[in-house]
Amino acid sequence: MENKYVCSVDIGGTKIATAIMEYPADGGVPHPVFEAEVPTEAQEGGEAVFQRIEASIKAALEANPDVEVLGVGIGAAGVVDPKTGAIAYANEIMPGWSGVQLGPRLREDLGLPVAVVGDVQAHALGEAHWGVGKGKFSVLCLGIGTGIGGAYVENGRVMQGFHGAAGHMGHIECSAAAGIPCACGRSGHLESVASGTSIGRMYDERFGRVDPSRPSVGRDVNDLCRAGDAKATEVIHDAGFALGASLGSLANILDPEVIVLSGGVIHQGPDWRSQTWKDSVHEGYASQALDPLQDTPILIGSLEGDAPLIGAAEHLLASLK
Template structure:
């Protein structure tokens, strides 16, 4: 029996909302719309954007939805649907009673999961990890997030924030300050901004001829063309991530590692360094753990949010 669920993915720059139909086969996604989050306007504004998008999706859904599944940035209490913490990229978002506010406004039950947890659940259940009993999903873009999924269940941790792989100690990041206030974490070296900073430090240009700031995609193009600073910056990021993934596999022993996000699309300088460092750190029993790319891309958090709702007590 199929279930129609309104799915929402709330990020720092955009809110995506669509209809996910879950049944016996692969989930179907339709009517996806994206609007700016406008996070700088505060948590109350973001909430109003979300409620407006959900209400619109409900009105235009082909079948009556059974409820709303949300993937959100920030630390989420999945039992209450509250945002318990959010950083400065989402000012005023922490403390939002997201699930209850959406239910009050729309009349539909709602379940909320952290965005990386939702992304991982989508990939593990319906994407690259669908045939694996367990997987470590790592998203590398502007930041570095992760989640461990075993037999379809996301490991949440005592404070609902398990999987912050970007904030584990990394030998390659020794002495590098992190946005969280600590020093030596993976994220400032392995994420996109870290690649850009390293490229510039090695003599690469900060801007294009038209004044546009150089971004990760441009550095990837330059690396493919043989720019040594670009190649070294990508290799450094790949090396840092690889050594952390090796350590994580020693601890968690997943059946596979799924890599997603914009940085995971980098070329051979990044991927070769990642694989070499992974093998250097991984113990022999886990050294052959498959490292694979995600297959759902931006659909992963929407599917994961819908899947999370479908597993909840709301669905009869």
């Protein structure tokens, strides 16, 4: 067996990462042998972003003339049409991104197989295939950052949903959020009480800003919690408990073999994964999960930044089968 190569792209609201991923012949973890990054400059509109993506892919392929890629796997911000790989829906963070025929145009222009999946779905595929979810029947992933997203992977395939919109785990009703407005325009959602943004907002609402010159963010509150501050500890506890309770709801629906938490809030803080937060998550989970599901492991993702690139490559490989 020879090494295999896939071109992977991770399209976010702020940057476009492009890589050539090598799958070692010995079955080892896939890893980038080439990486490049450009700003998304989303405000320039969907067509400009598309041109930047295509140029990035072409540059990556040209920079690696001795590598023959099996195709291009893409994890993209927005809702991706599972049938075509076009962008079916995007919010105001990516103006004009909705409707971009990402998969179809790249397929035609590049003459290569192209498979597109949502960015959070790509992340989950990475963790399920090569991270802490490796070898598990099913993996429920939640990404906790400025917002909360998620994805469910069973038998190695990510559930995309009919419109590509499956996995909006941050936008389910959570008792702790009842009545609180959510960034999506609705109310009562998990994201409103457990994301990094929400943790900062909850602190400010209850106790006033940590730094009077700007709204607090999750890390501010976590830093105070580490230092033993009782008010910050209360907020962190409440956010963790709410997240755990929603994980319980999700387990009652999906019954995954393992739950994997990832994303900026989990990975970026110096020790965001504080014992307060962990204990609170487990307490919330125990309060909601049905008896046969009480012992479902809640793990921390192990791949960090490479997860979406690995997952995008896996999605491409699955599309070739």
